[in-house]
Amino acid sequence: MGREPEEIFKQFTAEPFAAASLGQVHHAITREGQRVAVKIQYPGIRRAIENDFSLFRTFSKPAQASGHIPKSAIDEIEKQIVAETDYLREADNIEFLADRLTPLTFVKVPRVFREYSSDKVLTMSLMTGRHLEDFLAQRPSQKLRDQLGAHLFELFHFQVYKVEALHADPHWGNYLFNDDAGISLVDFGCVKYLSPEAADYLRRVCLYPGSTSSADFRELLEAYYEQAGEKLLPGARRALIGFAENFYRKVYPPKPVKDQLFDFGDAV
DSSP: OOSOHHHHSSEEOSSOSEEOSSEEEEEEEOTTSOEEEEEEEOTTHHHHHHHHHHHHHHHTHHHHHHTSSOHHHHHHHHHHHHHTTOHHHHHHHHHHHHHHTTTOTTEEOOOBOGGGOOSSEEEEEOOOOBOHHHHHHTOOOHHHHHHHHHHHHHHHHHIIIIIOEEEOOOSGGGEEEOTTSOEEEOOOSOEEEOOHHHHHHHHHHHTOOOOSOOHHHHHHHHHHHHHHTOOOOHHHHHHHHHHHHHHHHHHSOSSOOTTOOOOOTTTO
16 A cells, blocks of 8 residues: 555554465554555565466367366366456455345354555454354354254355355355354355356256256256356266255255255254
8 A cells, every 4th residue: 555554553463373375364453553464475476476376277289178177167266366466356246246146144244444555455344253163162052053054055045045145165265154043154256147048047056946857957957067068077077966956956955845944063
């Protein structure tokens, strides 16, 4: 932002309290007296990412030609990771999801402080909650585990069905869990905005009625690869479809019992 942190904030803690994928996060107090989290990007990270992908493309050419690694997958990953270096874009993502996720009262999204942000510095309100390991160390009740599991499930589906965008970096470091079964989201660099066609396809997959016969479900999965036009080896294609079907069967049983809670005792 062109100035030292001490010139911008009323108080700034030099020691980071968290590390993000592309930077680190510091405690600070604004000139107005509000406690905030300040994410500062590592110097030169964008150039390093571009150089790494250039090398990866060179070394992976045989795998791309054989269909083991689709070029479109590399393109998508590079595009997304490079985009994550633009913190103003991340600020847009935060404000978009803060607005669209309002109906989910158990979800908390930080507030962006634009006047304290730039393309390499992002200032946000501090979020409450504990990371998964610390949360589980408190030995939460089975009821609370079930509530949080149901809330995570609802959050994903609400994003697909209603928002048509996903907080698409769902590792546990990006979730904070609260004792009231609330979920605080952090790190919005990776948000996937779905096309109407992609959103409709995901709705059909997620809302699949759960027939005991898997042939029609596999046909639905096959349609994705046909539409995408990917060159994949038959074995790789079968493995991906098999993985998707196995995951689906675990999450969406063929004959779900109405209003029965899923047991998240071992899952969360």
